[in-house]
C-alpha cells in the first residue's frame with residue numbers, strides 16, 4: 001500500500017510517499033523560513049503564495065525520488081486542518097485535483113495526528129499509548145487506546161511551548177524560529193536563574209507557559225534597569241529547564257496513571273535536544289514503558305507523517321470526497 005501525503009498547514013510545503021504506513025519512499029520539504037524571517041514570524045499571505053509556487057515542484061520531486069507514477073499509488077492523504085486557512089487550502093485543492101485526475105481515494109488528516117504518527121515511521125505503535133505533543137501551536141498530552149482515537153487529557157491554557165520559545169527568543173533578539181537558537185544557547189549556559197514552574201492544580205495535566213515567558217521578560221528588564229548584565233545563555237538554560245521540568249514531570253505522571261505501553265514525543269519542539277535527553281533519562285526508570293522519539297527531520301512539519309496517519313485511516317476504510325474543505329479549527333477525532 002502506497003500513500004502520497006501532502007502538508008501545507010503552515011510554512012512548509014511538503015510531499016511524501018510512504019509504504020504501508022511505516023516506510024518512507026520519498027520525503028520532500030520546501031521550507032519558507034527565509035521569507036518569513038524578516039517579519040519575525042509566519043505571514044499568512046506570504047505562506048499561501050509560496051505554497052502555490054512550490055506545490056507542483058515539490059510534488060514532482062517526491063514522485064521522481066520515489067521513481068513511481070500515480071498508477072502505483074493507493075490514496076492521497078492531505079492535512080485538512082488545523083493551520084492557516086489560506087495555506088491549508090493550497091494543499092487540500094492540490095490533493096483534490098490529484099484524487100480526481102487519477103481516480104484515487106482522498107483522505108483528510110488532522111495535522112496533530114500527523115505529528116503523533118511520525119512515530120510510526122520509526123517503530124510499530126503499541127496501545128494504550130501516551131503522546132506528548134509540543135509544537136508551534138499545540139502543547140498537549142494525548143491518550144490513545146487504539147489507532148485513530150485521540151483523548152486530550154491535558155493541554156496548554158495559554159501559550160504553546162513552541163510559541164513560548166519563539167517569544168522568549170524574540171526578546172533575546174534571536175531570529176525566527178527561535179526554538180533551535182534557545183536550545184543551542186541553553187547547552188552553553190547554566191540554569192542558575194530562578195524561574196517559575198506552572199504546575200497548576202495537583203494532578204492536572206494542563207500546562208501554562210505565559211507566566212514563564214513574562215518572568216523571562218521581567219528578569220531582562222529588571223537587570224537592564226539596575227545596570228546588571230545577564231548571561232543570555234544562562235537565561236536560555238533557565239527558561240529551558242523550567243519548560244522541560246514541567247513537560248517531563250507531567251508526562252511521566254500521566255504515563256504511570258494511564259499505564260501506557262509507549263510514550264511518544266511529537267511536534268516541532270520534539271527537536272529540542274534538552275527535552276529529548278531529559279525524557280530519555282526519566283523513562284529509564286520505567287521498565288515497562290517504551291519511549292519513542294522521532295529523528296529531528298520528522299519532528300518539524302513534513303508530509304511523511306501525514307501519509308503515515310493517512311495510511312491508518314485508509315486501512316480503517318475512511319474516505320473523503322471532493323467536497324473536502326480546509327478546516328482551520330479541526331478537532332482531533334476521539
Ligand code: ATP
Pocket residue numbers: 009010082083111115134135136137138161162163165166177178179180183267268269270271272273299300301
Ligand atoms: P502546529 O504543529 O501546532 O500546527 P507548527 O506546525 O507551526 O504548529 P511545528 O512545525 O510543529 O509547529 O514546530 C515549530 C515550532 O518548533 C517552532 O515554535 C520552533 O521554534 C520549535 N522548535 C523547532 N526546533 C526546536 C528546538 N530545537 N527547541 C525548541 N523548539 C524548537
Ligand code: MG
Pocket residue numbers: 010011012301
Ligand atoms: Mg513550520
Ligand code: FE
Pocket residue numbers: 111115135136267268300301
Ligand atoms: Fe506542526
